[in-house]
Amino acid sequence: MAPTDTSPPNPDDAPDSARDQNSDRVLAVINYALLLVGISNGVTVLIAAILAYVRKDNADPLVKNHFQFQIRTFWYWLAMVVVGALTWIFLIGGLILLLATIWLAIRSAVGLIRLVDGRPHPDPTGFWI
Template sequence: MADNAQNSQSTAKVVYLLMLVNIIVQFLGIIGVIIAYVHKSDAPAWLQTHYQFQIRTFWIGLLLIVGGIFLWSAGVGAIILLFWLVWLIVRCVKGMKYLDQNQPHPNPTTWLFS
């Protein structure tokens, strides 16, 4: 049982890392969110909060990227995409911090950082 929880915790960490590397290699975020969807139902309750946070990070991030692209010509897109970059890094780092401390994410439904 402890092995399964440790394995699931490692999987959650991999998802956070895939989302960070997604900044450079774009398709890795899609792989990360698929992994989060697959493992969410089998994980302990405290890890489910991390998977929920990761899934929301992907979808909200996608919304920010699309908004930034559409608003690029209005001059606001670059600011939105820069915000997305900082937002993604902060969310993933804070999520990994809680994960390393074996704590559930305190607010997995937030739109901001935690």
């Protein structure tokens, strides 16, 4: 009788597609973290958008939905920051920048929760949360 192998499965034995899906999902989580960190510096929001652009075409549908949501989040946030900066002299720019920061935080947190729950975003191209 041949001995049975009771060792735990090796992650390297997983099919490439399963490994890619998992790595894309991890990257999407990292992107949400970068968006949240971007509240304080802004640069990581750009990094998150670049990573999402690079990986979105080869991702599974759930993660692709979140990458699209992250990309759209970047562009809307950038537009609000530009408008806020241009209107700073009129004293409304500070309010616009504050609202952009709050919007980015809420949108990123909601997206992260949906990703962790395994749910797509219902409207990844829309402006609202």
